[in-house]
Amino acid sequence: MKTYINPTPEQWSALAKRQTVPTADLNETVKSIFNDIQKNGSTAVKKYTNYFDGISIENVAISTAEIEKAVAEIPTDLKNAIQIAAENIKRFHQSQKEIPTKIETTSGVFCWRESRAIETVGIYIPGGTAPLFSSVLMLAIPAKIAGCKNIILCSPPDKTGNINPAILYAAQLTGVTQIYKVGGIQAIAAMTLGTDEIPKVDKLFGPGNQYVTAAKQYSQQLGLAIDLPAGPSELLVIADDTCEPEFVASDLLSQAEHGGDSQVILVTNSEAIVSKVSSAIEKQKAFLPRQSVVEKALENSRALVFQSIQTGIEFSNFYAPEHLILAIEDAENKISLIENAGSVFIGNYSCESAGDYASGTNHTLPTNGYAKNYSGVSLDSFVKKITFQKLASKGLQNLGPTIELMAAAEQLDAHKNAVSIRLKKLQNG
Amino acid sequence: MKTYINPTPEQWSALAKRQTVPTADLNETVKSIFNDIQKNGSTAVKKYTNYFDGISIENVAISTAEIEKAVAEIPTDLKNAIQIAAENIKRFHQSQKEIPTKIETTSGVFCWRESRAIETVGIYIPGGTAPLFSSVLMLAIPAKIAGCKNIILCSPPDKTGNINPAILYAAQLTGVTQIYKVGGIQAIAAMTLGTDEIPKVDKLFGPGNQYVTAAKQYSQQLGLAIDLPAGPSELLVIADDTCEPEFVASDLLSQAEHGGDSQVILVTNSEAIVSKVSSAIEKQKAFLPRQSVVEKALENSRALVFQSIQTGIEFSNFYAPEHLILAIEDAENKISLIENAGSVFIGNYSCESAGDYASGTNHTLPTNGYAKNYSGVSLDSFVKKITFQKLASKGLQNLGPTIELMAAAEQLDAHKNAVSIRLKKLQNG
Known part of the structure; x- marks a missing residue:
């Protein structure tokens, strides 16, 4: 970790820079796969599965038998752990x-809003060595609470044509309605366009590599909603001398192991803490299996020493981290100063892993500075909030002249007339 | 209005089709203007104002004197009307x-979320003959309630180099912090990139023509958030024989006058109502100044007669209208059937104009079927919701083993270690 002592505000932009992953050159690939799947449906989907995943899949839909087999395979202690996490996530979401509240804005004029589930949502879960069943919990649980009718899950098959049993277990536990063995651009395209096998969804959720990200962006252009713009994961820890350097080191390493493009930032008011945390990192790193990934991530990572924690918090707001740990004195009373962050972890015992898995908060969060203008995934992400209004005749009589005046001033006479014709009727009737 | 009697479900897709406005061919124009403004700042902005608006603007920022002049020009009755509307919009938003609620998901584990304002928001208000000051109210009022620090407004100058006084009046009333005489693609580019005169914003709001729409889409690709994907305005009215055909006609016409690309749909269970509404439209239309616009919109518009109101509501959910009027018996008890709509108007006295101006609900709503997966603008649109969590040492002891098991199963050892190292400390300490 490169250390910066009292960086000036002019340096902040450079220090807040993320590694950018170029996606523009994938656009042509994405478009051609979408067009092929638009034209040739599931035949094209299978062709790309064969090409990218190196496996020929006859039945893309996961069967009940496959789910039962997966459920039987998961050790009881892991099942219990997943159930505890699921309960917490459920409780929080x-x-x-x-609760709809009717507001009488003017006498006789009632306004309120009610949530309605998005009918069909698509969840993408990447494959690879680490089965991200925790992301299934984070996305399917709020979808179920919202009342989404169809909760579709796509995940790429492994070399034997299967999806990791932990993913299948989490999916059946949380009420996913259909599971398909499809990954990558072809999965996103199938859920965007619909095929004879895979339904078209209204909104897409879930993490993915740069191909999936580019495909989700294209889906958005075609009219689908997506959860969040994507970017590599990141953690900023603000620590003062009440922190436990070993804990801080373990948190920075937990973020770093996500990928070589992850970024971890240590913000403190003491050079001594930087050196203590750095040496704890060195010690702990030696025992980690993903050492090369961790080391690559640490190359993009920084330790910033400011004169005060106050300035450190200002930098954090400027950076807008996905995850923010406050390992500082009286942390809970400082949270009113936090303006931009995805999820905040307060005090020495709130490690990021808790939120990643089981505390109950969602782990699908804005990265890459998007915490300035986006919220993480929540129950809100799975509903639309529809406004309702009811004007009693008295309400229209009270508010009608106001509407008539404004409509006339905007030169929208038919808007005015819709009121006038009603007021006239009330006057005569 | 073309009438369809008992259209079969196979016909629904065609009947729910909107006029699509092609924007793809604007992408090159948009990109080149953005690049020019990126490079040349306000000089480029002024060049495009000169080119597109035909006026040379020295000071793009509106001065206090200009605002004072505008405030003095607005008639008192219009001021009063705007204030009444503003109060209602304020009350509802x-x-x-x-209110943050702390949830103890596991003993000693507390989760909650808090809203924080998006720091800088940009509001675009189109120019043209009709000054859309009502959109200023709909966007600046929730921005102010949210606590946005900088509320930037851009609107194109007219031929005399001014912005309509009603827009300026609404802006000063609602607490807009800076107003600029800039319109079109150059306004969106300036707010996206920032210039020496106009600040970079975090999120863009407001209506606009296809140039503004294409520019907002490009801004989103560059990392800004936007309010909603755009599309022409639309209204669907469900009416049975408890409706007042004259009222229904006036509502359909009020929607039709928005633009030739507007769409109005009448859904009913009675052919008699179609003919009554049609003849009321003919009568009322004769008195409207925007007759050619109205007639163009009516060309894309449809009357659908279903065997029951129930089926009509199903069609409405399929269509997902921006505005939905329920002019049916016992309307309020039918709203649980409404799944997809932007804003719903209940009963014979709830005309769309009320929500467009003054009832209190927001008029920035999802069009083009986006009501299936997007909500209209609300207070939520101006904030991020940050999740917070605090694990007491007891909380981590309770939940730690769960997290360790899950992290190990996802092969994320550093995630597990962040917990283990803390549990060890607690055990020893």
Whole structure:
């Protein structure tokens, strides 16, 4: 970790820079796969599965038998752990339900809003060595609470044509309605366009590599909603001398192991902490299996020493981290200063891993500075909030003249007339 | 209005089709203007104002004197009307504030979320003959309630180099912090990139023509958030024989006058209502100044007669209208059937104009079928919701083993270690 002592505000932009992953050159590939799947449906999907995943899949839909087999395979202690995490995630997301409140804005004029589930949502879960069943929990649980009718999950098959059993277990536990063995651009295209086998969805969720990201961007251009713009994962820790350097080191390493493009930032008011954390990193790193990934991520990572924690928080707001750990004195009373962050972890015992898996908060969060203008995934991500209004005749009589005046001033006479014709009727009737 | 009697489900897709406005061919224009403004800042902005608006603007920022002049020009009755509308909009959007609730998901594990304002928002208000000051209210009022620090407004200058006084009045009333005489692609580019005169914003709001729409799409690709994907305005009215055909006609016409690309749909269970509404349209149309616009919009418009209102509601959910009027018996008890709509108007006295101007609901709504996967603008649009979590040492002891198991199963050892190292400390300490 390169260390910067009292960086000036002019340096902040450079210090807040993320590694950017170029995706523009994938656009042509994405478009051609979408066009092929638009034209040739599941035949094209299977062709790309064969090409990219190196396996020929006859039945893309996961069968009940396959799910039962997976459920049987998962060790009981892991099942229990997944169930505990699921309960916490459920509890927290259920608390995000909005109770409609009718507001009488003018006497006789009632306004309120009600949530309705997005009918069909698509969840993408990457394949690879580490089965991200935790992302299944984070996306399917709020979808279920929202009341989404169809919860579609796509994940690439491995070399034996299967999806990791932990993913299947999490999917059946949380109420995913259909699971397909399809990955990459072809999965996103199938869920965007619909095929004879895979339904068209209204909104797409879930992590993915740069191909999946580029495909999701293209889906958005075609009219689908997506969860969040994507970027590599990141963590910023603000630490003062009340922190435990070993804990801080372990958190920075946990972020670093996500990928070589991950970024970890240590912000502190003490050079001594930087050196303590650095030496703890060296010690702990030696025992980690993903050492080369961790080392690559640490190359993009920084330790920033400011004169005060206050300035450190200002930098953090400027950086807008996906994850923010506050390992500082009286941390809970500092949170009103936090303006931009995806999820915040307060105090020495709130490690990022807790939120990644089991505390109950969602781990699908804005990266790459998007915490300035986007929220992480929540129950809100799976509903639309529809506004309703009811004007009693008295309400229109009270508010009608206001509407008539404004419509006339905007030169929208038919808008005015819709009011006038009603007021006239009320006057005569 | 072309009438369809009992259209079969196979016909629904065609009947729900909107006029699509092609924007792809604007992409090159948009990109070149963005690049020029990126390189040449306000000089380029002024060049495009000169080119597109036919006026040379020295000071793009509106001065206090210009605002004072505008305030003095607005008639008192219009001022009063705008203030009444503003109060209602304020009341309804204030009711959307979320009160943070701490949830103890596991003993010693506390999760909650808090809203933070998006720091800098940009509001675009089109120019032209009709000054859309109502859109200023709909966007600046929730921005102010959210606590956005910088509320930037751009609107094109007219031929005399001014912005309509009603827009300026609404802007100063609602607390817009800076107003600039810039329109079109150059306004969106300036707010996206920032110039020496116009600040870079975090999120863009507001209506616009196809140039503005294409520019906002490009801004989104560059990392800005935008309010909603755009499309022409639309209204669907569901009416049974408790409706007032004259009222329904006036509502359809009020939507039709928005633009030739507007769409209005009448859904009913009675052919008699179609003919009554049609003849009321003919009568009322004769008195409207925007007759040619109205007639163009009516060409894309449809009357659909279903065997039951129930089926009509199903069609409406399929169509997902921006505005939905329920002019049916016992309308309020039918709203649980409404799945997809931007804003719903209940009963004979709830005309769309009320929501367009003054009832309190927002008029920035999803068009073009986006009501299936997007909500209209609300207080939520101006904030991020940050999740917070605090694990007491007891909380981590309770939940730690769960996290360790899950992290190990995802092969993320550093994630596991962040927990283990803390549990060890607690055990020893």
